[in-house]
Amino acid sequence: MQNGPRETPIVSAQGVGKQVSTAAGSLEILREVDFRVASGESVAIVGVSGSGKSTLLGLLAGLDLPTAGRIELAGECLNDLDEDGRARLRAAQAGFVFQSFQLLPGLTALENVMLPLELAGVPEAASRAAQLLERVGLETRLEHYPRQLSGGEQQRVAIARAFAMTPAVLFADEPTGNLDAATGARIISLLFELNAERGTTLILVTHDPDLARRCQRTIRLEAGRVVSDEH
């Protein structure tokens, strides 16, 4: 058994494996991955490039399905849901921050943050989005387009968007990977502040040791297997 808080986990993986077939034959990316993440916990997934971190994150967030094992997110088994069901679950429970910031270039900062709110039909999306942007320190940049913002600013917009729906879990894939050290540090601080303020569970993929250290727990992957899981 893994150690950790005794309550029902917000995310759990049991015997998760992922195999893909390629031109060169079948490739096993993940094998026998087991762990639970309690609500409010912050977890870093680390490992060398190609070890399967992004694949695992995608599976946990329900962006893809495992070929073996079970994954639960907020008490629902992802295996039992179809794509639209998982989308609904993501809308309600998950937020995302990526290495490449994945903002829509045609929308302003404000509109990008409004996007998930509007998709869910939340009233007063604009004012809520504006508040969030103010929280990440971009109150003067509401009407700017992504290309008019620096990398760090873009990532702050992405973080504001990720928190817009007050998700239960925030998934982040190398959120500082494209940023210089100083900017990266500010982004990390912001992430942890928001995480603390809103009681969000944080699951992030990184190979930045500083970032990993700030998490309560570190899961290390090597060639698709969990080789260590420490607090």
Next chain:
Amino acid sequence: MNTRLAHLRLALRLLLRDWRAGELHILFAALVIAVTATTAIGFFTDRLQRGMVSQSAGLLGGDLLLRGARAPDAQWLEEAGRRGLDHSRVLEFPSVVLRGDDLQLSAIRAVTDGYPLRGELRVAERPYGEDRVVNSIPPTGEVWVEARLLPLLNMEVGQSLELGSVRLRVAGVLAFEPGPGGGFFALAPRVLMNQADLARAGVLQPGSRVAYQDFFAGETAALAGYRDWLEPRLDPGQSLVDVRGGQPTVGGALERAEQYLGLASLVAVLLAGVAIAMGARRYAERHFDVSAMLRCLGAAQRDILALFLPQLLVLALLGSVLGILLGYLAQGGLLYLLRELLPGKLPAPGPLSVLLGLLTGLIVLAGFALPPVLRLRQVPALRVLRRDLTPMPLSGWLVYGTAIGAMAVLMWRYTGSAALTLGLIGGTLAALVLLALPAWLLLRTSRLLRPGLGATWRQGFQHLWRQPLLSVSQILAFGLTFMAMALIALVRGDLLDDWQQQLPAETPNHFVVNVLPEQLEGFQAFLRARDIEDSGLYPLVRGRLAAIEGEDPASRVAEGEETPGAINRELNLTWSRQLPSGNRLTEGHWWPADTEGEAVVSMETGLAQRLGVGLGDELRFSFGADSLRVTVTSLRSLRWDSFQPNFFMIFPPGLLDDQPTTYMTSFYLPETRKGELAVLMREFPAVTVIDLDRILNQVRIILHQVTLAVEFVLVFVLLAGFAVLYAALQASLDARLHEGALLRTLGASRRQLRAGHVAEFGLLGLLAGLLAALGTELVARLLYARVFDLAYGAQWWLWWSLPLGGALLVGVAGVWATRRVVRQSPLVVLRGL
């Protein structure tokens, strides 16, 4: 509900952003072209067609004519009234008119108020004087007569003649009267009278030979309905003539023009559709990221559709409205340019045309753009982590099925014929499949160039060779586009030439018949003295075809075929030493110039075919009591719509010498010299002159209109073709930008890049042009024979002009479209992608 509204707002915002970012330009432009082309052509041809039909109806005197030897049932006329059709009856009969001691057999036409239903009567104060339109029929007690009657009766306008027991004052000279055939060879001079005078004249007795001509006019649909109702009720002695039947020249031109316009507008829509499909594909590909992001944020597939379909719909509506507007303006402008030529009051395009334009826009967009956009819903959310993930490629059935479905609906609407629609679609698909192989072979063959190439050029060509599937499809797309453009241009040229030839500037506008042999020399001297050039004097002998190979000619007509009129009546026979101009030998030999009295005949091909006559067959002709046996030694084809004297049978000189002979000819006399006809009539009173000017003019106007319409449509086909070119080039722009940027970071110079583009697009255009030449040769042959009834000569110039033009066009357009690849800084490109 709230969500729906939020989605709609979001959709509109995304649309606006895309619009500003220039993402929608191609899609929108192609859509506008499609709708503009179809609506402009629709509006214009609709109005023009109605205009042309009304011109032609003006030649006939009504929209529909029922001819018969007895009065039609009263019930038939009631039915016509019930369907809202106007009716007017003309009674025509031969009767002798007198003045003093002079008498003349004439064709009397007794008409009622309202005649003619279509077209107009023109009357002059004196023979061959200036005429004017009259909007009435002769009042009771008066008649209008053809000019040639006056010298025959030694009288002038204003004097009276006798018909049966009434005296009727000749109040004017009948200059033009519409009617079936326009009065060709109507030998007896016409007298137009009011039916009210008929009873008093007492010339019609039970059993008199009267021809009933019942004219109808009204709405097109009502006419068609009435026609269908009436046709099965006719007896063999009655027949229906419509606008097309009345004038072979006009009917043929109208029919071919309609076919051309229909075909060309379909080609325009098809090309625009292809452009839309390409634009939509690019649009979809550029929205994969958005879609994946939205999926990641929790949008269901339904939500994705709820975001993208309204955008498509708004685009369709805006594009259609703009297209309809432009289409309306285009046709309005054209009508304005043609205002001198068009009949005064063209019916305005109705709201129905607008609706059809809108429908066209929606159908084209749905058929060609929907499949790629539907694909957006299937973008996997995982794409946010792995950029290389794309949605499953669309099933071919879906893509082609909807496109073909959309085309079928449109074609069916334009051609109104299921058979033609199926034929066209089947033909296009077959052409696609058939041409894919040569396209591939061309691509393969082009690799032979390889050893002779410099590095830069090879680099460009390699682009094509590396992705053979993509290249073949591009060659096909460009090739078919060029082919469509070439075909439409080719047909246009040949149609116009054909019409031009039919009515050259000095087409004879007067026919002269009844020149007696003893007057022949005097008559010719008369023409020569006035510098009037005749088309040769043809002897005319009346005779009947009595037997073919000893059998009754009527028995040779195939079951179910109509009996040719030529075997029921006396034929105009002639003899000639030379093959008359405008005739073409199709079989056998023309006789040597010194042939005299040999028992042979040259027969018209069409009649020979229908009667099963071949070379060497023996024909017997009867002339009253005499008869003559001859052998068929040649067959000729000729143009019945050429306004030249035409003959079914031509004999060599010396064979018909014993038969009573008159001579006929035709000549051209300009409007300004009409007065000389009066002199001619005075000097040769027995001669009959038939004036065809009015008819010729009307036919010219119609042909001119048709020509303009044809030119007009060509513009749209070309526009749509360019839209395809542009869309196809844009489609590959992203990949090229990326590759170009990479190459430049690796040290390639702009010149090298540009040379590579020139090489690639030039070769692409060249191969597409070659393919188009091949396709055009094949399809044109079919189209000419089956649809347009034109002769096709191999077009060698296509084989150099299409490849060269293609290389130039695609080369220039390609280099222009990819100018950003060369211009933009690699950093900007790589960051932006």
